Every structure is written in C-alpha cells, then in structure tokens.
Amino acid sequence: MSATGSIVRQIRWQAHQNSNIEVPENTMAAMRYAWDLGGIPELDIRQTGDGVIVGIHDSTLRRTTDAPAEERDRPIAEMTFGQLQRWDAGLPFGEAFRGERIPSLDDVLAVLAAHPDRELYLDYKEVDLAKMAALIGQRGVGRQIIFAHRDHENCKKVKRLAPEVRTMMWVPGSVPEATIRAYENARETGFDSLDIIQIHLVDDDNRESGWRYRVGRDFLQTVYRQLTEAGMELEVLIARFDQDTLFDLLDLGIRRFAVDEPKVFLQTLDRYPQS
Template structure:
C-alpha cells in the first residue's frame, strides 16, 4: 500500500532558505511542496494587519520597537530581509491583504492570530479575499477564540492537544477541524478519535530540528507544521515511491 500523503504546513515560510514571513520564504515553501502557508497576524498603530511573528520589529527588520506603535506607511518602508542575507535586500514586511492576494490559487492559509488583533477586521479581510473556506485559525488567547467562533462560526479552528482529554476540552468550546500535537504523542487511538470527529492530525515539528520528520511519516499524521520543507519533502517522496 502506498504511503499516505501528508500536507505540508510551513511555519513562517521556508525560513531556513529565505527571510521568514516574506514573499521570498513563501516562494521557497511552495517550491518544496507546501500546501499551507502560516501567516502571523499583527496590527500596526492605524489598524493595518501585517505578517510579522514578533511583537517588535527589531529581530527581523531594520526597524525598532513595537509594530503596534508604528503607522503602516512607516512599516512599509522597512527592510525585512537584509538581516538574513543581502541577496534578499529590500523585501518588505508584507501586509496580510497583500499576502492573501499573492497566495490566491497557490496555497491555503494558517492564521496564527496574535494578541491585539482586531477579530472583526481579520474576519472581514479573510472573507473579502476569498479565504474563508481555504484557511484555519489558531489563537493563543482563549478569549479571542471565543469571540472568533461567535463572529465566524463557519471558519475552521486549529487547537493544540497532547491527548484525547485535552482535545475534549477544546471540543466543549468549539468544533476543531485540526489538532496540533507532538509527533511522539500521536497514537492509533488518538488518530482514530480525531478522524471519527472530522479532525485532521497535524504533527508539530517547528524550528530547525529535523530529527522527527521520519517519525511524522511513520505515525501517519495528516499534516505537519514545520520550518524545513526542503528536508521533509524528499523523505516523504522516498516513502511514497517505495510503495508502502
């Protein structure tokens, strides 16, 4: 029996190949089989949503301070790539609107919704750009999750859970479509429970460690959330070509 297909979800784009959260890292991820691109949602002082992981601009741009304290027009002037390599000099901090326009027809979107994000504005943008059916959302803040499912009950939610009991906690609050879990915690019982309830199992393999990639395949995850698609894709292809 042929190996299953595992959907590749990229965390900040293929960020070992290009500067994170930019069009360049997105293109690199798509090149290596990604079907989902993670976008980190943060708001400027005047309410424009940007794709930036950190609360501050210091680490990944030539700017300083909190994004929330800057106007969008000033954020748009920043270089979000020279810190990574001069080969990418001039890559901007992209707005979420621009990212969605760019990804239309190329990939689906995983929204990591940071604290302070205006939920109604995000929902409006996602619907306007045609991604309501081609996305899912994760909230570190449970209060924001509750607000979101009230305003957009039709949109898909991802939760984090290490076992069935924790997943049941989230099921009492919302209807998860995806659950993220460490690959070593995926059991047959957990996977069967998820599939019975229409939930896809996404293995968490973020950061630069690729040592668990084979485990993700062996555990038969539906999806994997990672930073290194250029390492994972050849492993998956090798398994599929082997026909088992």
C-alpha cells in the same frame, strides 16, 4: 511517478514561520517559497497603531528587520504601517532577499484570491478578529484560510465571525501532562468550532526508548483515532526530526505536519516506503 507519489499527494504541510531557516519569515518571499514547494505558508499576524494587520511574529522589529537602534524596540502596536515599510525584512537574512518588506495581510490575501488552489495559515498574535474576518470576507478566501491559536475561545470566535475559515487549536508539547489536559478540555466540548488540532512534538532529552518526543506515541495514536472519528485532522509540529521519526509518524497515519525546513522534510518524505 515515484513509489511514494500517492503518499505525497495525501500530505498537507505548513511552512512554520517563526524559526524557518530557508527564507526570511513572514515575507512575500516566504509565502511564494512554500506555495511553490506545494506547502501552506504561515503568516503570523499583528496589528499596527493605525489598524493595519501585518505579518510579523515578534512584537518589535528587532529580530527580523534592519531597523536602526532607535526604532527596533518600539512596539508594532504603536507604529504606523508606513513606518514599518521603511525597514527591510529580507536583508538581515541575506543579500538575495534585499527589498522584502513586512507585508500587510490584505496584500497576502490578494495573492491568495488570485490562486484558489493555494491555502494560508494565520497564526494569531494580536489583532482585531472582526477586522481580520472582514478582510477575509472581502477577498472571498475563507475556504483557503486556516486560523491557528492555542486559545480555544479565539477559535470559537473566528468560527462565528467567518464560518468558512478552518480553525486549528495548537497545543504545546513541552509538558505532556499539560498537553493531555488541553486536548481533553477541547474534547469535552465536542471539539466545538475546531477543524484541526496541532500538537507540538518536543524532543525528550532523557529518552531511553526509540521514541523521540516527550508526548508519547500511544497518546498520539489515540488522538489521531479520536479526531478521525470526529471528522477532524491531527497536525504535528516537528521542529526536529530524522528519517526514522518521520516514518514512525507516517506509520501512525498522520498526514498533516508543520515543519521549519520544508526542503529537508520533502527529501525525507520522498524516501518513505510505499506499502
């Protein structure tokens, strides 16, 4: 076992989907890829016109499929699941992924149910939450699901509908004052119905110190301490990072991450010195 073995076992990481550059996002290939690397895939969820919950980030097919011009800008909410299945969601990424289709949530949950050791993030875009909760209940995978959204009220609703599902409120990090305000608002409720808080770490282009992000180190350290005391977890989304940055975050005690480049993340993590 490598020197970092015990640290690696403590880490939980999300394969963030909407800008993943290693596999085509929101496909079964992306799910398998993250699971095979030991991570947790994210599925962005929307609902079709005929009521099927599917995995896709955008409201149209334009960016992630080979749909023709007359179809690519139609709202997902106005199309049937059968119509979505006509178009390839892997080919625009590369020939190796030809044949990948937009998956239904139920298809992904069926795989999850067959592997109780696996987990899945569901990032809410636009779905009937009661229908989502019912599907999760039917497959018996509530303990394997982490529901993610920036709206605290939606997290509360999911916790009422499916108490076994963990809920994660994500907080944008572009404007530190707004980040702090959103976090404090949740804290004032006693973190009602929340299990995890995710903070997006955005690069500070005008930084003069050795700290990379707009959200300050001291704030992150305080949040980590308060969430730990509350029996919760802090997750950070690091779209950009280098070795020093990741090591700084690990030194703060953070053990939950969301990343766009899983292999780069794991290679960097393996160099973290075990104290």
